[in-house]
Amino acid sequence: MDCIFCAIIRGEIPSKKLYEDEAVYSFADINPQAPVHALVVPKKHIPSADAINGENADEVKKIFCAIPKIAASLGLKNGYRVITNVGEDGCQSVKHIHFHVLGGAKLPENMGV
Ligand code: DGP
DSSP, rough: OHHHHHHHTTTSOOOEEEEOOOEEEEEEOOSSSSEEEEEEEESSSOOGGGOOTTTHHHHHHHHHHHHHHHHHHHTTOOOOEOOOTTTTTTTSSSSSSEEEEEEESOOOOOOOO
């Protein structure tokens, strides 16, 4: 499968690793939108949040168990934002579910259109 995040997880494309366990990989976003911008992905390929179901929800649970550890390791003591973009209108550019963890400064309140 031609998935850039699967290639990153396999180590075929270099990334700045921030966290890894048996199910989750986290790395620095190549185009940071905040002083701290991590991406958190499941090692198992899931196309987007719209594809979460009873079969794969455990992978998402593991992501959300990892995020507080990743945030702590990045010094995000004062809060942060977790975002996942879905599909065309959500401006999802990489079709492997990923959670943006943004912080390190007061973020803009406005997230909508
Ligand atoms: P989204 O627009 O929600 O699909 O976010 C995809 C993010 O992935 C975007 O912020 C840039 C990041 N990204 C894309 N390709 C690479 C890459 O090869 N390496 C890294 N570190 N980040 C990437």
